[in-house]
Amino acid sequence: MKGKVMVLEDDTVLAEQIALILKNNEYEVQLASNSDTFFAQLRTFKPDVILVDVFLVGSRLNGIQVLKYIKENLDFNYKVIVISGEVTTEQIRQIRELGAYHFLEKGPNFNIEQLLFHIDNAINLKRQEEQNLDLQIEYLNLKRQFTQAFPFIGESATINKVRNQLIKFAEADEDVLILGENGTGKEVAANFFYINSRRFGKPFHTIFCSALNESIIERELFGQEKGINGLSDRPYIGLFEKCSEGILFLDEITNLSLNAQAKILRAIENKEIHVVGGSVKKVNTRLILTSNTDIKTFSDPSRFRKDFFYRIEGNIIQIPPLRERGDDIILLMNYFINSYADYYHQSDHLELNSIKDELLTYKWPGNVRELKNFCKYICINEREINNQTILRHLHNKMIQSINETTTGMEKYFYIHNLKHSTAAFERDYILHFLKENNYSVSKTAKVIGLERTTLYKKIKALGLNNVLREN
């Protein structure tokens, strides 16, 4: 069956003739002689094409009114072909404006071949439109899934600027270099670039440059013909070819040797690769490069090729560290805690704004990754999450980090909060005497003049239970 055709025609003899020819040409046909029976059958029959006469004797609506109703009220993709003998120029204009697929005159020039030709084309067009719509829906679903899997949280001015730059370069189909400290979200940014590029849906591969040593680099990037170096009876497809039309993400580009950088530069400049042991192939591969080093590294010719840098220097995106993103810390924390809390247990509604200053006192050297792991740790270790529990863990984190870098009284001055600073001192003090007394709570309590239960409560509040458990 080629498709379904519904015929609205008051001349029943003509209608039967058309139906016979259509059936002989493998169409399924439904006839109606007036608008009421037509609409009564339309929804169940679901035609691909509707043939409609303009003048319909004994019908409530004429053909043009039927066409108007279909276009204005029904969202199904019907293709309407209007056939009529006596129409005015004004009616033809109306038929066109109402979006009929075609108008055919019944006059002496009317022939059935012509009708079949237009029905065939209308059905092909409809199928194509449906296919395109399916592809569009599939594409949008993929985009939604990808965006959910790699959320890019943040509304601060600096992050919005990064987002705009990424969109601009992605839309312009440019190679980019993304710089930022560890854990700032360079991979998140790379995924955002991909989602917003016209290459979305095409291959996207990530390679950690430190994993590419000199002996395998050419094969991995550019591929190898079969039988070369006594290897394999099949050609090896390199990443540049795999990602042709798509994106190759080279993570930590400065870990590549200058020699390897030269080969990559050649590949993007000439848009071709030299497969090991053989042919030259054309490729159209977009590159996202990242590095956690300072921009200065790129002007050091012993780390990065100058010619490569000149090629990319206009397309550098700097991801700011978390400590420079202001309120984003609240958005990120809410997001992480909610997603982990969903996973482990229910949490109360968090009002993180009231502890924002304290959250920002800590510098988060590990950036978003550190914040994410911090949230996960709290969600795993706390039954109930509220600002107090968060502050307690933050506080321990601050003390730990200060202990790692500072000695003497000075370290307490880093905490600009008397309560926290006192707690830091208490923690060090209790730890010192616990150690001296072999981690016995009773002995330590005696030595420092506290009730055993009071000391126990303090140990818990200061998050020192782990120390007891481990010793």
Ligand SMILES: Nc1ncnc2c1ncn2[C@@H]1O[C@H](COP(=O)(O)OP(=O)(O)OP(=O)(O)O)[C@@H](O)[C@H]1O
């Ligand atoms: N803006 C953000 N929104 C949501 N999650 C983020 C964001 N930025 C980073 N993350 C999360 O933080 C973690 C670290 O991010 P990512 O791996 O992108 O950082 P990176 O800069 O590439 O790190 P590295 O330098 O170590 O390679 C990931 O789990 C990521 O999902």
